[in-house]
Amino acid sequence: MGRSMYIHIPFCEHICHYCDFNKVFLENQPVNAYIEALIQEMKEARRVQGDVPVRTIYIGGGTPTALTALQLRTLLEAMHAIFHLEEVEEWTVEVNPDSADGDKLAVLKAFGVTRLSIGVQTFTPELLSEIGRTHSPTSVTQAIETARAYGFDNISVDLMLGLPKQRVEDFSEAVDQALALGVQHISAYALKIEQKTVFFNRHRKGQLSLPPEETDVAMYDLLKVKTKEAGLSQYEISNFGKPGYESRHNLVYWNNEEYDGFGAGASGYDQGIRYQNINPVQKYIDAVTSGKMPRLREHKVPLIEKVEESVFLGLRKREGVEKVAFARQYGVELETLFGEEIEEGKRRGLLEESEARLRLTEDGLLLGNEAFELFLAVLDDEDLAKVKV
Structure with missing residues (x-):
């Protein structure tokens, strides 16, 4: 079936106020040494795994396009030399609108990148400033036009809802502008206040003005209506794509499949073990x-935990959990293991069930965490005895 891999580029030219991903300011960082360490980590993975075809690749950050065109070329050229990439179905790179210049896009296209994910977040200038973004709405349009000029026809944009001072009208305009640009995919995420961010410190001091919950709900409802009218299908809680443009790499996560993680702070899942790499850039380089x-x-994932993960991760998908596939994988019916939890979810209006599937209701999409919690740490040894893998 092929491997999937995530590659982390932690460098940023500026730090957004909401971001808690592993990232550092680009200036004075050992970027070339980091790329060489990445290549060395990949070579070791290739030595251990053998020549396994790669199915999906995702290069994220940080800001991958904070690298120069030459640095991108060095990385991508090495990946082709190390791995079997002839059968890659999807290769995504995250792009900042400010750094999507022609030289970098030409390199990405030449080495087989098929999909761009552009960090837009909002088209309202005041909100961009509020969240610490430096690009302008115009630069988004220019980035997409440049990408198309270099042959990219699979473009996703990230939007955010629930931002400080954001109105429903602001979010509506952002969705309209993204759709008007003809993108094939939209990812829209509600703001979460994470520790070690500017917003966390402001929120702790009472200096962050967040929209009320009903405003967030109105934004999300509006998003579902507008994307559907534009021909984008909601295939996951926060993701909407035209037919055939669903993110194949992200589906690896939601299908609870294994993948490699390379780079500082990257996570992976290999042979039943979930792992996270060292976070500090220099310590990562030194280790490699x-x-x-x-x-x-x-973390060696116990079988019970894997079964539970398959349910709550699968429920993130709009199609939900396929009962036949679950029974085929674990040798037991979904209802046999989770009958009480399913009935409780249905009673609370979070879940709906057909003969073939279990999935979230419309209310469940809004209250996903409540539905997922139904399936966490509920199985015991007696249940495990029913599982046959």
Whole structure:
């Protein structure tokens, strides 16, 4: 079936106020040494795994396009030399509108990148400033036009809802502008206040003016209506794509499949073990160059946990959990393991069930975490005895 891989580029030319991903300011960072460490980590993975075809690739950050065109070329050229990439179905790179210049896009296209994910967040200038973004609405349009000029026809944009001072009208305009640009995919995420961010510090001091919950709900409802009218299908809680343009790489996560994670702070899932790499850039480089695996932590996923993950991750997808596929994988019916939880979810209006599937209701899409919690840490040894893998 092929491997999937995530590659993390932690460098940013500025730090957004909401971002808690592993990132550092680009200036004075050992970027070339980091790329060489990435390549070395990939070579070790290739040595261990053998020549396994790669199915999907996602390069995220941070800001991958904070790298120069030459640095991008060095990385992508090495990936082709290390891995079997002839059968890649989807190769995504995250792009900042400010750094989507022709030289970089030409490199991405030449080495087989098929999909761009552009961090837009909002088209309202005042809100862009509020969240610490430096691009303008005009630069988004220019980035998409440039991408199309270099042959990219699979473009996704990220939008955010629930931002400080954001009105429903602001979000409505953002969705309209994204759709008017003819993008094939929209990811829309509600703001979460995460620790170690500017927004967390402001929120703790009472200096962050967030919209009320009903405003967030109105934004989300509006998003579902507008994307449907434009021919984009909601295939996951926060993701909407034209037919055939669903993110194949992200479906790897929601289908609870394994993948490789490369780079500082990257996570992976291999042979039943979930792992996270060392976060600090220099410590990651030092670990790799000394011949060590750059692991910060590893977790052997017990079978019970894997079964539960398959349900709550699968419920993120709009199609939900396919009962026949679940029974085929685990040798037991979904209802046999989770009958009480399913009935409770239906009673609370979070879940709906057909002969073939279990999925979230419209209310469940809004209250996904409540539905997921029904399936966390509920199985015991007696249940495990019913599972046959």
